[in-house]
Amino acid sequence: MKALSLIGAAKFTSPNPVSLVCSKTPSGDTNLATVSWWTYLSLNPEIIGFAMMKTSYTGEQVRETKKVVLTIPGEALARQVMQCGSSTGRTRNKAKEFSIALKDLPGCDIQIPEHSAVAIECSLREFIDVGDHYLYICHVKNVYADDGETPLFAWNGYSEIAPAKR
Numbered sequence: 339m340k341a342l343s344l345i346g347a348a349k350f351t352s353p354n355p356v357s358l359v360c361s362k363t364p365s366g367d368t369n370l371a372t373v374s375w376w377t378y379l380s381l382n383p384e385i386i387g388f389a390m391m392k393t394s395y396t397g398e399q400v401r402e403t404k405k406v407v408l409t410i411p412g413e414a415l416a417r418q419v420m421q422c423g424s425s426t427g428r429t430r431n432k433a434k435e436f437s438i439a440l441k442d443l444p445g446c447d448i449q450i451p452e453h454s455a456v457a458i459e460c461s462l463r464e465f466i467d468v469g470d471h472y473l474y475i476c477h478v479k480n481v482y483a484d485d486g487e488t489p490l491f492a493w494n495g496y497s498e499i500a501p502a503k504r
């Protein structure tokens with residue numbers, strides 16, 4: 339076996355999960371950020387976690403509002419997943435710029451992309467300093483799925499977005 343950096347291992351663990359994390363901005367819009375580092379953490383209570391760079395706008399808004407919806411994008415969003423992962427909502431409205439149509443979830447004030455395969459509505463329990471990222475640990479409030487959508491994954495490390503069956 340050869341020695342690697344941790345990020346170098348991502349190519350070998352492909353396909354890796356990928357999500358669009360939806361948070362609410364002060365103007366009421368939804369900001370969308372691409373996040374591969376999310377995981378199930380507990381079933382009772384239902385808890386998930388995701389890690390984001392300390393500088394991310396998403397993290398700032400989630401720490402402020404304590405609310406977030408983690409979505410798994412369907413196949414129609416492949417291009418936009420890359421776009422949302424290479425620009426910040428601090429200076430632009432990604433949903434508008436990248437033509438991502440949004441829809442409501444029942445009783446939730448954060449909109450999510452149409453063509454989401456899964457949506458996990460959460461409240462923030464705590465966030466932990468884990469180095470250059472914060473780990474956001476979240477209570478799950480509601481989970482929704484659309485079996486008509488084909489979920490996307492990150493391939494070749496994080497450089498390509500495609501379904502798991504190619």
Ligand SMILES: Cc1cc2nc3c(=O)[nH]c(=O)nc-3n(C[C@H](O)[C@H](O)[C@H](O)COP(=O)(O)O)c2cc1C
Nearest residue numbers: 371372373374375390391394395396423425426427
């Ligand atoms: C495929 C892919 C996966 C990504 N996964 C993560 C991740 O797990 N954590 C993270 O902090 N950034 C991740 N990023 C980068 C963020 O999406 C990027 O920094 C984005 O600009 C953050 O947006 P925001 O500032 O609007 O929150 C990923 C990008 C791509 C393309």
